[in-house]
Amino acid sequence: MHIVVLIKRVPDTASKITIAADGRTIETAGLQFVLNPYDEFAIEAALQLKEQVGAGTVTVMTLGPAEAAQTLRSALAMGADRGVHLEHEQQLGDPYAIARTLATAIQGLAPPADLVLAGRQAVDSQSLAVGPMVASLLELPCVTDVTRLERQPEGKLRVEREVEGGHEVLLVEPPALLTTNKGLNEPRYASLKGIMAAKKKPIEEPAVPIAPALSAILRLEYPPARQGGRIVGEGAAAVPELVRLLREEAKVL
Amino acid sequence: MSAYRALDLFELDALLTEEERLVRDTARSFVSERVLPVIERHFEQGSFPMDLIPQMAELGFFGANLEGYGCAGLGAVAYGLIMQELERGDSGVRSCASVQGSLCMYPIYAYGSEEQKERWLPRMAAGEVIGCFGLTEPDHGSDPGSMQTRARRTAGGWVLNGTKRWITNGSIADLAVVWARTGEDASSIRGFLVEKGTPGFSAPQIERKWSLRASVTSDLILEDVEVPDSAMLPGVQGLRGPLSCLNQARYGIAWGAIGAMQACFDEALRYATARTQFGRPIAGFQLTQHKLCEMASEITKAQLLALRLGRLKEQGRAQPWQISLAKRNNVYWALEIARTARQILGASGITHEYQCGRHAANLESVITYEGTHEIHTLIVGKQLTGLDAFQ
Numbered sequence: 001m002h003i004v005v006l007i008k009r010v011p012d013t014a015s016k017i018t019i020a021a022d023g024r025t026i027e028t029a030g031l032q033f034v035l036n037p038y039d040e041f042a043i044e045a046a047l048q049l050k051e052q053v054g055a056g057t058v059t060v061m062t063l064g065p066a067e068a069a070q071t072l073r074s075a076l077a078m079g080a081d082r083g084v085h086l087e088h089e090q091q092l093g094d095p096y097a098i099a100r101t102l103a104t105a106i107q108g109l110a111p112p113a114d115l116v117l118a119g120r121q122a123v124d125s126q127s128l129a130v131g132p133m134v135a136s137l138l139e140l141p142c143v144t145d146v147t148r149l150e151r152q153p154e155g156k157l158r159v160e161r162e163v164e165g166g167h168e169v170l171l172v173e174p175p176a177l178l179t180t181n182k183g184l185n186e187p188r189y190a191s192l193k194g195i196m197a198a199k200k201k202p203i204e205e206p207a208v209p210i211a212p213a214l215s216a217i218l219r220l221e222y223p224p225a226r227q228g229g230r231i232v233g234e235g236a237a238a239v240p241e242l243v244r245l246l247r248e249e250a251k252v253l
Numbered sequence: 254m255s256a257y258r259a260l261d262l263f264e265l266d267a268l269l270t271e272e273e274r275l276v277r278d279t280a281r282s283f284v285s286e287r288v289l290p291v292i293e294r295h296f297e298q299g300s301f302p303m304d305l306i307p308q309m310a311e312l313g314f315f316g317a318n319l320e321g322y323g324c325a326g327l328g329a330v331a332y333g334l335i336m337q338e339l340e341r342g343d344s345g346v347r348s349c350a351s352v353q354g355s356l357c358m359y360p361i362y363a364y365g366s367e368e369q370k371e372r373w374l375p376r377m378a379a380g381e382v383i384g385c386f387g388l389t390e391p392d393h394g395s396d397p398g399s400m401q402t403r404a405r406r407t408a409g410g411w412v413l414n415g416t417k418r419w420i421t422n423g424s425i426a427d428l429a430v431v432w433a434r435t436g437e438d439a440s441s442i443r444g445f446l447v448e449k450g451t452p453g454f455s456a457p458q459i460e461r462k463w464s465l466r467a468s469v470t471s472d473l474i475l476e477d478v479e480v481p482d483s484a485m486l487p488g489v490q491g492l493r494g495p496l497s498c499l500n501q502a503r504y505g506i507a508w509g510a511i512g513a514m515q516a517c518f519d520e521a522l523r524y525a526t527a528r529t530q531f532g533r534p535i536a537g538f539q540l541t542q543h544k545l546c547e548m549a550s551e552i553t554k555a556q557l558l559a560l561r562l563g564r565l566k567e568q569g570r571a572q573p574w575q576i577s578l579a580k581r582n583n584v585y586w587a588l589e590i591a592r593t594a595r596q597i598l599g600a601s602g603i604t605h606e607y608q609c610g611r612h613a614a615n616l617e618s619v620i621t622y623e624g625t626h627e628i629h630t631l632i633v634g635k636q637l638t639g640l641d642a643f644q
């Protein structure tokens with residue numbers, strides 16, 4: 001069983017993001033980068049499936065700058081077997097360009113992928129589009145936001161996802177693409193032995209052309225500065241007015 | 254509260270290898286997610302978080318710098334980074350790992366027979382066997398050469414008598430490395446592996462501590478304890494044995510202290526920027542900025558010292574007096590920083606809701622154990638002057 005996990009190097013969410021001088025990208029100097037947290041669930045799911053089957057390969061693939069090799073290495077330290085680095089220095093804003101490039105690279109893998117996993121979203125660009133787009137381009141069945149994943153004895157995957165008011169339970173036959181959501185599992189730490197073993201694992205750098213973008217970022221803007229608060233009254237007497245304002249003005253109720 | 258941010262003003266991260274950063278990140282996440290949520294409760298109760306032992310073992314934290322026998326075989330810097338991160342959680346948790354790896358596994362690794370290594374090291378790396386180290390005695394702390402614990406030769410073995418004190422992990426240990434005199438002077442000191450449950454051997458816990466409360470500290474009492482010949486560490490004799498172990502552990506403490514400093518600095522900086530008095534954050538006042546600046550400079554200096562020491566150690570060039578200087582400096586400043594953080598936090602700093610008070614209390618032990626601040630001063634003094642102030 002060959003499982004491919006799409007991962008991304010993203011700024012630590014605790015970082016303060018600054019817009020670069022071009023107004024369209026973020027300043028990366030001084031930022032701390034981490035493995036996208038939603039992708040950790042995908043890696044853990046892949047490792048658990050491989051352990052359950054007792055055989056197979058987990059390949060982690062990323063599209064990003066030279067430093068993204070570190071992100072691949074941390075996934076290899078968790079237990080993935082093989083890394084694929086599609087090196088590209090510029091920040092890509094168009095989900096199609098990213099998805100098309102990844103899909104081409106996945107098609108070039110040997111053996112072919114039996115299952116593709118990806119985090120539901122990258123915590124930086126938040127498009128939530130790359131996983132489903134890759135599925136479309138590869139003509140794979142796609143289930144998003146998976147919170148439970150079980151492999152049936154015959155190889156089909158029973159997956160659950162959260163929907164409004166409950167759970168949806170689906171049966172998918174690989175090859176397929178799943179995007180992973182929080183709650184699916186608890187990602188393991190890279191153990192010291194895993195870290196030592198990761199040094200010897202291969203990271204391939206296939207020559208895959210970056211696909212053309214179908215959309216372009218015009219500019220990035222900071223959110224408006226927060227306005228000062230307002231005291232609407234004191235004690236229980238103020239509650240009706242507070243509720244009215246929350247409903248009518250703030251529109252949060 | 255947002256995630257912990259380690260101070261790295263001089264981009265020392267760039268001096269670490271990818272592997273070292275990964276090791277540090279594993280230990281850092283482990284501490285944030287597994288240690289910090291429970292440590293306050295254990296500190297208050299005066300209990301050691303036992304369920305952390307199998308978790309630390311699984312990640313490979315015990316004896317991480319030893320080769321083979323189920324150990325990870327990391328370099329000195331990577332090992333130091335683990336100690337740094339563990340002590341960011343609590344000095345007691347770091348102490349447990351220090352004692353297991355540097356004071357119990359290391360002497361077996363360095364001075365044990367092949368049989369002893371194979372018997373104990375894999376199970377100690379796996380956390381199935383917990384170790385402790387018995388050198389200090391009630392009346393012999395800084396001067397271990399005058400220890401009273403004796404090992405008397407019998408047919409086929411030894412009989413041990415004596416009392417050890419301030420033994421980290423003592424009451425939870427399955428195995429104790431006990432140092433005892435086999436003759437009249439310090440050159441006759443030998444190490445013995447004493448198993449829990451051996452008749453005449455007990456390890457009562459020392460209660461009512463206000464420091465290292467989330468750590469087990471014990472006496473080891475040996476009353477006519479019979480051990481076979483195979484319990485003696487064959488590879489070393491004299492004070493060199495225990496002192497070489499202490500060098501390993503002290504090296505780790507030089508790193509560990511940075512973790513305690515970082516925890517306190519992070520907390521003080523957050524507090525100072527959030528706490529408003531006289532209409533502005535207290536971080537905006539010159540007196541607070543002075544404190545924060547002093548803390549940040551000392552952290553940066555401590556980091557440089559530890560990193561350089563680690564690289565020297567990896568080359569086999571670290572001298573005991575260099576380790577003394579680093580342990581002495583870093584622990585001293587960690588205690589100062591913890592106290593300063595408490596000052597910045599005002600009254601809040603005395604509660605268990607914040608970490609600085611716990612770190613300050615813990616560091617009062619750390620500045621005394623593994624060579625007191627004063628003894629390290631004399632070791633450096635001897636190196637500088639050629640004159641031995643001990644004798």
